[in-house]
Amino acid sequence: MSTLTLWGFSGSTYVRTVKMLLAEKNFTDFEQVPLNVLQGEPRQPEHLERHPFGKVPVIAHDGMTILETAAITRYLNDVLPGKSLVPAAPKDRARMDMVIGLIDSYGYGALLGGVAAYHLFPDFVGGQNEAARRDGIEQGRKVLSYAMKTKGASPFIAGDLSLADFYLAPIAAYVSLTPDAGTVFDVPGFGDYWEAVQALPSFQATQPGGA
Numbered sequence: 001m002s003t004l005t006l007w008g009f010s011g012s013t014y015v016r017t018v019k020m021l022l023a024e025k026n027f028t029d030f031e032q033v034p035l036n037v038l039q040g041e042p043r044q045p046e047h048l049e050r051h052p053f054g055k056v057p058v059i060a061h062d063g064m065t066i067l068e069t070a071a072i073t074r075y076l077n078d079v080l081p082g083k084s085l086v087p088a089a090p091k092d093r094a095r096m097d098m099v100i101g102l103i104d105s106y107g108y109g110a111l112l113g114g115v116a117a118y119h120l121f122p123d124f125v126g127g128q129n130e131a132a133r134r135d136g137i138e139q140g141r142k143v144l145s146y147a148m149k150t151k152g153a154s155p156f157i158a159g160d161l162s163l164a165d166f167y168l169a170p171i172a173a174y175v176s177l178t179p180d181a182g183t184v185f186d187v188p189g190f191g192d193y194w195e196a197v198q199a200l201p202s203f204q205a206t207q208p209g210g211a
């Protein structure tokens with residue numbers, strides 16, 4: 001029996017954030033319950049008991065249910081063996097947390113709800129909204145620009161690979177499937193960074209489409 005249960009389908013960017021962390025930790029002993037966001041499955045009463053706002057991911061581990069990606073990823077980073085994906089140096093940790101904050105507050109809504117949804121799943125957001133798409137491009141570019149400024153000459157956003165990269169990569173993956181990718185990704189430094197992210201085994205092993 002698995003020691004960890006992960007609720008949420010692999011098409012969720014936040015679920016992929018968790019799965020990239022698990023992959024980097026080489027942890028495979030988990031059961032994924034693939035609740036499909038596009039079909040409203042996390043809004044069912046059973047899942048609302050786990051997450052009052054009907055969101056994924058949620059995990060259960062060692063007798064505890066944990067919701068919200070920030071809590072889940074930091075918990076798993078602490079309890080699972082292997083390299084840490086949270087920088088030890090306070091300034092690097094701040095780099096990571098700044099970019100995660102920007103993604104949570106501005107990037108996810110702009111790039112998923114605005115750009116990706118417009119092209120890939122408009123029905124989920126009530127139809128194609130040109131203003132939301134344009135605004136998404138603008139806000140999304142701001143987030144990517146700041147993420148690349150924060151990265152500077154480092155290989156990844158917070159120096160070494162960290163949770164911040166696992167937040168950004170799944171969102172960028174959706175944008176890359178749209179005709180707006182060229183515009184959104186046209187910020188200094190993003191091209192090389194995106195190449196490096198796509199080469200990560202944890203990115204390649206967590207492509208949506210399976211569960």
Ligand SMILES: N[C@@H](CCC(=O)N[C@@H](CS)C(=O)NCC(=O)O)C(=O)O
Nearest residue numbers: 012013014037055056057068069070
């Ligand atoms: N604050 C949450 C956000 C999670 C989130 O937005 N998940 C999306 C999928 S990527 C979701 O569950 N959406 C379901 C819905 O809005 O109906 C976290 O950090 O985990």
